[in-house]
Amino acid sequence: MIRHDDFELLRGIVKSRSGLTLSPDKAYLLENRLMAVARKWGMNDIDGLAAAVRGGPNEELLREITEAMTTNETLFFRDQSPFEQLQKVVLPRLMASRKEARHIRIWSAGCSSGQEPYSISMILREQSALFKDWRIDILATDISRTMLDKARAGLYTQFEVQRGLPIAMLMKHFKQAGDKWELDPSIRAMVEFREFNLLGDPGTLGRFDIVFLRNVLIYLDQPTKAQVLEKVCRQMPTDGVLYMGGAETVMGVTEKFQPVSEHRGMYRVTAGGPSQWKTPPASIASNA
Ligand SMILES: C[S@@+](CC[C@H](N)C(=O)[O-])C[C@H]1O[C@@H](n2cnc3c(N)ncnc32)[C@H](O)[C@@H]1O
Known part of the structure; x- marks a missing residue:
């Protein structure tokens, strides 16, 4: 004892x-x-x-x-719907409003062994025609060096690829390497991994249009959650989008973000941005 x-x-x-x-x-x-x-x-x-x-x-x-003492549980396309929303709602909307700059930055904060940022990069790859001439940065950070090393290696066990990853994506983007599955180097190259402690200043990382901060804050106390969320908010434009885990909420923690009622786990910056995030008409997506 x-x-x-x-x-x-x-x-x-x-x-x-x-x-x-x-x-x-x-x-x-x-x-x-x-x-x-x-x-x-x-x-x-x-x-x-x-x-x-x-x-x-x-x-x-x-x-x-x-x-x-960190908990690193994660899986590909965890909870599915955030990734569907990203593809069908958020990216088309942001592409429409960033037609001039043609640049979107995504942050996977608390990325663990990489399944979350790689799920995002696979989505982008699947729709690469739409993102031609666009620069889409994916930054993935974690406090754990062990997890970051694993993420960078892009090697996953049979068990890990069976959790959440559609078989078609496994076949398309991975190849077998001994008893593991190796993610295609071109998909890995779409993600930059960096050590970052969420208690630090995210100002050093730049600004982000979309932040995945999923299943990280659950382990923190309320004041620390509020501090992290407030610092993250400062790095986002008014039409930025935050994703949190299914069991998490900003309610009672901070007023900087508000839930988007149409989409569970998705939050908008309170200070501005569209209050409605319904699926846009096809024309927005195709004009982007
Ligand atoms: C449960 S995993 C979540 C992984 C992924 N976001 C998901 O939803 O599947 C939580 C991750 O947050 C990281 N983490 C915990 N505290 C952190 C901190 N202060 N700064 C940065 N990362 C932290 C852990 O190392 C762990 O990899």
Whole structure:
């Protein structure tokens, strides 16, 4: 059993470095996940790990402790509808309003092992004729270096490709590499992966028309959620679109965004932008 003062020390580190909040009933989780870190650093138990932390500043150790406590569950085309909306509603609408600049920036914040940004890039590839002469940037960020390395490699197990990825897309965009599936390099090249902590200043990343911030804030407390959402909002134009996970909401957290009633999980910037995001007539999409 983890000692109370060790738990408090370690959960304090995780909270201050990532915003992730661990309630006392998560002591077993912390113990389970940090045992691997302890062993890697040559310690036999959590007590030893806590002693090393108390022993003086060790940035790499603190980073690994934090990273080990992240939850990285993800899948291709998670919940489907955000990706359908993106294709059928959001991109056509934004393309119509950005005809001159012909540039759209998308941010997958908390991208884990890459399934989310790669789902977006596969959608874009499927409709590449529509995006000819357009520049569409996809930036994918995460706090976890392990996840970013996995994402960049674009190698997925049979189990991972069976979750959410339509078989036609698997056949088209992946090839078998031993017992894994490798995503086509040209689809991988559409995504830039970068380490970024959501507690930091997203101003360093630039502005984004569309932000996927899905299933990340659920692990943070209310004030931290509000701070992150407010900083994200500052990086978005008034007609920008935010996606959050199915079990998440901005209600009661911030007034910077408002839910789009027609589309679950989709939020608009409160300060402006269209209040209606109905599917546009085909002419908007084809004129874009
Ligand atoms: C559950 S995954 C969600 C992945 C994907 N967005 C989805 O919905 O499938 C949450 C991701 O958020 C990342 N994360 C947690 N706290 C973070 C922080 N403070 N800054 C950046 N990323 C963070 C974790 O490392 C993890 O990969």
